[in-house]
Amino acid sequence: MAFAPEKDWSKTWTSAAWAVHGAVSYTDKKHLSLVDVMGFTGHAFRMNVDPEIMHIAAPTMFPGGYILRRNLCNLGFTSNLADPMSPIPPEKLDKVMALVHDSIDRGIPAIAFDLFIPEFGLIYGYDDEKQLFHGKDVSKDGTFPYSKFADPKIDLLFVTTIGESLPHSKYEMLRMALSTIVDHARGKEWMHVFEGKFVQGLAGYEAWAGVMEARRADETGNAFNVAVFADAREFAARFLSELAFRWDGGNVVERTVRYRAEEAAKHYEEVAACLSELREMFPFPQGGTPKDPETADRAVKLIRNAHAAETKGVEQLEALFHFMKEYYSETWIN
Amino acid sequence: MEIVAETAAPLLRGNEGAADREREWVERARAGDHEAFGELVRMHRAKALGLAGAMTKDAYLAEDIVQEALIRAFLHLGTLTDNGRFAAWLQRIVRNQAYMKLRRGGPYGNERPFESFKPAAQEQGGGAADPQSVDWFDIDSILFHLAGQAQEASRNSVNPEQCLIRKETLQGIHMLIRCLSKKERDIFEARFFGELPPQEIASLFGTTTAGVYNSLSRSRAKLQKERLRISIGLYVERRAALGLPRKKILAPPP
Structure with a gap:
């Protein structure tokens, strides 16, 4: 045990925490x-x-929405949550996409599930011309079309974004x-x-x-x-x-x-x-x-x-x- | 001149008054008024049915013809130059439709209406599915939504005219659907999808029309994709119209 190499504390098998930490690192609480x-x-x-x-x-x-909201709450953030059941009605899709766009416009990636693999990941960019999101999860850093985002493989479309940072x-x-x-x-x-x-x-x-x-x-x-x-x-x-x-x-x-x-x-x-x-x-x-x-x-x-x-x-x-x-x-x- | 005619219309209860009223309905229908087109349909339906019935000697076929004619009339309402000639125009469409049907050789000919595909499709789609519960065209809500979206886009767009036209089309289609019966709706829905480009119809419906309803679940999934595609397109347009950034990529996460 004494000879075991020091653990890399920037990596974890818990993708939810990885994603939360990733998003938080774009805020005033980046010291966490x-x-x-x-x-x-x-x-x-x-x-x-x-x-x-x-x-x-x-x-x-x-329950991803509940846990992620509590996670962000514990770190001193208000948050937004989208988890409509698929098939996603168009009017709800708009609102979910607006949540992502708005967060990126504010300079903070959105936390989502199943970007490339069924784990939590971050959407950190968008391109309306090409209708592509830029995302990263533990498996991959790349792009995926809006249409794929809109049509989740799991039974809901999950997005959580950081709202306001509170002085906890x-x-x-x-x-x-x-x-x-x-x-x-x-x-x-x-x-x-x-x-x-x-x-x-x-x-x-x-x-x-x-x-x-x-x-x-x-x-x-x-x-x-x-x-x-x-x-x-x-x-x-x-x-x-x-x-x-x-x-x-x-x-x-x-x-x-x-x-x-x-x-x-x-x-x-x-x-x-x-x-x-x-x-x-x-x-x-x-x-x-x-x-x-x-x-x-x-x-x-x-x-x-x-x-x-x-x-x-x-x-x-x-x-x-x-x-x-x-x-x-x-x-x-x- | 026109203003006088319009204000005078309610006072004249003769043929002239009816014509003016109709002109007004057409005007309003073209501007996207829900009630107006419904009113036009109510006004002309019986007459059109009579004409089609006289030509075909078949009540069911006549009904189909009128339905299709109304749909065509609606889709091409914008091309009608003289508002006062709606009735004549509709009759011409009914006549053309009837001739077309008759030429094809009796009811349906080679092209059966949508509805007749349905029972077979439901059987193939799996016996477990309750035919009543198969409401895979949630077209009402799609169109209602799209019309709303387009309207909003038209308020901010750099090309408001184009957006307005789309708004009216969508709003109109939605409105039309609401004054149709279940049977009519089924046929209309086929028309709605008929407006898509051929490649999309092919991917949406498979290679042949007969195969269209072989798998209701597949169709449902594709319809969902399609409505999302349209919805995404409008969403992106709306963002552009609001002057929001087109592209933003943050530094990749650690």
């Missing part, structure tokens, strides 16, 4: 790093699991982030149409272990999920360490954040280590042999270790969240 974005949006702490076969699509199966304090940002993280970990996040189909947060680990025990894990799907989770928790640990480092003041708030974040970071490092081992066992895209009993049982142990560590991490973050809503007394004499 990908680590910050992964942390404050809660993406570093997500686990959305398909309890049947560890389906490959599970990590992106969340670091206290608000942390409080909102913790609210998102804890909600997700405790399975309280609004799932909309995905309700009951996926298991989120801490409960995801047990669902995953269940798939392994039933020897039902889809090779590629399982490997993709592991890659996403391991990457996310590495960001989580890093985010918490940076938090502890940055909150270096002497008052009770600074002290408590520092203490809780440091404690949580230790647990998340342990989670990341377990997941990293699983990632080596199930490399994406081949995926190894998750149905092989011996391999699967070894995986189950690591999954349960990760679960135990993350449970402790979440407890720290939960305690910090409560504290951030009502700070303790600076001095208490009783």
Whole structure:
């Protein structure tokens, strides 16, 4: 482990966070790093699991509008959302396209889904003469015609754009982030149409272990999920360490954040280590042999270790969240 | 002169008054007035039906002829130079239509109206589909939308005349559709798509007309594409008319 090359913190397997960070980097909040974005949006702490076969699509199966709006909200932005169902009526198409054009005219790319592959991406340019959008996602940087944009392969046309940048304090940002993280970990996040189909947060680990025990894990799907989770928790640990480092003041708030974040970071490092081992066992895209009993049982142990560590991490973050809503007394004499 | 005639029209309840009223309807219909064309249709329909019926001795065929004639009349309303001659003009169209049908050899000849393709198409399209639920031409909303778009474009465009003509055409088609029956609409819709360039008809409808409705779902998808294409075209035009940038490309994301 000590010899492992340093992770490239400008890349992530969570395309939603990649896209949000990309868009944010065009605003006055460009100082936010990908680590910050992964942390404050809660993406570093997500686990959305398909309890049947560890389906490959599970990590992106969340109500995109709701999550992306909350992501941007946590970072201190108002946002706009378009998610009309396809086939898209012409009058709605106009409005969605205007959202994209308007955002680019304001100098900020629009966040969209399935530009080239079914992941989040950014539309950063337009050419009305040629009727082409310029877009980038993790797979490609290129152009695509307006007509392709208007006729999505998925059942809705998804666009989110950044509105106004609000002067959120670091206290608000942390409080909102913790609210998102804890909600997700405790399975309280609004799932909309995905309700009951996926298991989120801490409960995801047990669902995953269940798939392994039933020897039902889809090779590629399982490997993709592991890659996403391991990457996310590495960001989580890093985010918490940076938090502890940055909150270096002497008052009770600074002290408590520092203490809780440091404690949580230790647990998340342990989670990341377990997941990293699983990632080596199930490399994406081949995926190894998750149905092989011996391999699967070894995986189950690591999954349960990760679960135990993350449970402790979440407890720290939960305690910090409560504290951030009502700070303790600076001095208490009783 | 004309102003006097128009204001005097309501006072004269004779033939002259009816002619003036009609002239006014035509004028208004050409300007895109919804009600006016409906009124013209109501005014002339019975007479046109009588004429077509007398020529063909077939009530159903006569109805088809009148429907087509009305459609033609509407599409070419702009070419009518004398507003007062709408009735005569319509009758000429009815006559031409009737002759054409008769020459082709009885009802339909080689060219069956749209509707007769439908039952077969629905069978092929899969038994599960409820014929009632197959409303794949949401043409009303398409046209209503396009007319609105075009109107807005005409307000800002550098070429308002062209935009206005389009607005009127679209608005008119929409309006016409509303005063037609279900059966008439089906035929009209065929005409609507008949106005597209041949390549597009080929890709939209497949290679032969008989194959057109072999797959309702395919048609639906293509119709959707088409309406989006038109919609995108108008959207881009409108942006240009508003003087918004034609092209803007930010630095690629990291």
